[in-house]
Amino acid sequence: MRKLPLLNAETRPFWTGGEVGELRMHRCDDCRRYFHPPAPVCRDCTSLKVGPVPVSGRGRVLTFTINRQAWTPELADPYVVAIVELEEQEGLRFLSNIVNCPAEAVAMGMPVSVVFERVEDVWIPLFERATS
Amino acid sequence: MTGARFLEKNVAIVGIGQSEVGRPSSRSAMQLTVDAALEAIADAGLQPKDIDGVCSWPGDNSNGSSFSPVGPLAVLSMFGLDCNWFSGGYEAAGPLAGVMNGAMAIASGMANNVLVFRTITESSNRTSGSKDQSLAAKSGPRDGNFMWQWCTPFNVLSVVNITAMYAAAHMDKYGTTPEQLAQIALNARRNALLNPKAVMRKPMTMDDYFNSKMISTPLRMFDCDVHCDASTAIVLTRRDRARDLRNPPVRIEAIGAAMNQPYLWDQVDLTANATADAGNAMWARTDFKPSDVDTAQLYDGFSILTMMWLEGLGLCPRGGSGAFVEGGGRIALDGALPLNTNGGQLSGGRTHGMGYVHEACTQLWGRGGDRQIRDPRVAVCASGGGPLAGSLLLVKD
Numbered sequence: 001m002r003k004l005p006l007l008n009a010e011t012r013p014f015w016t017g018g019e020v021g022e023l024r025m026h027r028c029d030d031c032r033r034y035f036h037p038p039a040p041v042c043r044d045c046t047s048l049k050v051g052p053v054p055v056s057g058r059g060r061v062l063t064f065t066i067n068r069q070a071w072t073p074e075l076a077d078p079y080v081v082a083i084v085e086l087e088e089q090e091g092l093r094f095l096s097n098i099v100n101c102p103a104e105a106v107a108m109g110m111p112v113s114v115v116f117e118r119v120e121d122v123w124i125p126l127f128e129r130a131t132s
Numbered sequence: 133m134t135g136a137r138f139l140e141k142n143v144a145i146v147g148i149g150q151s152e153v154g155r156p157s158s159r160s161a162m163q164l165t166v167d168a169a170l171e172a173i174a175d176a177g178l179q180p181k182d183i184d185g186v187c188s189w190p191g192d193n194s195n196g197s198s199f200s201p202v203g204p205l206a207v208l209s210m211f212g213l214d215c216n217w218f219s220g221g222y223e224a225a226g227p228l229a230g231v232m233n234g235a236m237a238i239a240s241g242m243a244n245n246v247l248v249f250r251t252i253t254e255s256s257n258r259t260s261g262s263k264d265q266s267l268a269a270k271s272g273p274r275d276g277n278f279m280w281q282w283c284t285p286f287n288v289l290s291v292v293n294i295t296a297m298y299a300a301a302h303m304d305k306y307g308t309t310p311e312q313l314a315q316i317a318l319n320a321r322r323n324a325l326l327n328p329k330a331v332m333r334k335p336m337t338m339d340d341y342f343n344s345k346m347i348s349t350p351l352r353m354f355d356c357d358v359h360c361d362a363s364t365a366i367v368l369t370r371r372d373r374a375r376d377l378r379n380p381p382v383r384i385e386a387i388g389a390a391m392n393q394p395y396l397w398d399q400v401d402l403t404a405n406a407t408a409d410a411g412n413a414m415w416a417r418t419d420f421k422p423s424d425v426d427t428a429q430l431y432d433g434f435s436i437l438t439m440m441w442l443e444g445l446g447l448c449p450r451g452g453s454g455a456f457v458e459g460g461g462r463i464a465l466d467g468a469l470p471l472n473t474n475g476g477q478l479s480g481g482r483t484h485g486m487g488y489v490h491e492a493c494t495q496l497w498g499r500g501g502d503r504q505i506r507d508p509r510v511a512v513c514a515s516g517g518g519p520l521a522g523s524l525l526l527v528k529d
């Protein structure tokens with residue numbers, strides 16, 4: 001059971017891109033910088049010409065932790081929380097989980113690629129070890 | 133000269149007070165608040181009716197939430213004060229923001245004598261059998277909170293997961309070791325043994341540290357602060373009036389409240405957080421230097437945050453906190469920079485922010501008893517983690 005985010009005009013593309021297999025990140029049309037979380041204004045140049053664009057979904061583990069505290073009964077098994085930096089831009093990153101491998105197999109700098117976990121109308125972007 | 137330009141220097145701490153630090157306390161949140169406030173006001177040599185300003189961070193939080201059950205409105209009403217200034221609220225530079233706000237109210241002439249307090253009852257909340265309120269809030273309907281909506285969908289329900297990732301990044305980037313991190317916890321426990329009010333008063337060894345439960349790698353139970361029920365208060369006064377009161381005035385020499393990063397825990401500098409934002413801003417407002425500091429009371433909600441504060445305040449080089457605390461001697465009571473001399477929040481109790489100011493004044497006024505350090509004049513306090521950071525430089529006149 002994951003708590004689900006509230007979807008709105010800015011955040012919906014990020015949380016629903018998985019429906020068509022796309023990770024979508026906000027980018028500024030003027031300065032071409034990506035930024036996260038999505039917002040109606042560019043953090044770098046204050047341009048309003050911003051919007052979601054599909055990205056590769058590839059990145060690397062910037063840092064991670066193995067959670068061992070059962071915050072709820074469903075969270076009794078260890079799970080990996082990571083901050084993943086996407087290959088498109090230095091500093092373009094977000095917090096996620098590393099899945100589909102033992103927690104002990106996760107390492108700093110590990111290349112990862114996005115996978116989606118659908119819950120109701122949300123496609124949560126998670127990451128697994130990149131194969132290539 | 134920085135004196136004419138930076139007006140917090142015209143403000144002094146003249147009294148301190150603290151309720152019992154219970155785990156849990158049988159006293160109500162309001163009673164704890166009254167205990168702390170009356171002690172602080174009497175310590176200053178003032179009467180309750182002299183108080184014309186009340187400030188607190190974060191103020192009344194969600195109608196009695198244990199994180200902050202009492203705010204300025206309740207206090208000014210309860211004491212029947214004629215207030216010229218009052219303020220509370222979460223969106224400020226961390227748990228020391230009540231002091232900053234009160235100091236600015238005095239410096240700008242809005243008030244003469246400000247009571248600053250912080251009440252917290254997280255221990256009785258835990259032991260009353262009710263589900264932890266902060267967790268309950270995160271398992272309710274969909275999350276639209278500016279920060280948490282990017283955390284809870286990934287089963288991050290506590291900031292310990294995020295601070296653990298800061299610790300992992302610090303270790304990876306600078307070679308900081310778990311044994312070095314442990315020194316923050318061991319130092320806190322050593323000092324708590326000399327503090328009759330500390331919550332944790334059993335000796336801790338390095339083995340005890342490594343045997344404590346892993347919560348979120350690399351952070352263990354003993355890297356996390358301990359809940360308590362307590363209220364802490366101080367009284368601020370115009371410095372020109374402070375000289376006529378009971379205690380040698382402790383001047384607010386400089387405030388650090390800068391925030392140069394977004395309030396998003398995964399977007400901040402992962403190995404410094406906002407500590408250097410606050411630290412650099414603070415040092416720019418004073419002629420004092422990091423080498424002038426006699427004691428540091430630095431946020432230890434999680435041990436790694438104390439390490440970042442040592443660096444962000446320039447008390448050691450960036451990335452050098454591991455070497456700085458190595459062996460624990462430098463930060464001990466008889467070391468070059470006594471740190472968290474009352475046991476901090478890790479062992480003293482999570483009084484959350486104001487405890488550091490209370491302890492700094494306790495040391496500056498020579499009231500530390502068995503834990504008193506030698507003749508301190510300059511203390512630095514800092515509080516906050518992630519993108520939330522604030523610091524105070526305190527100097528005894």
Ligand SMILES: [Zn+2]
Pocket residue numbers: 028029030031032033042043044045046047
């Ligand atoms: Zn832009």
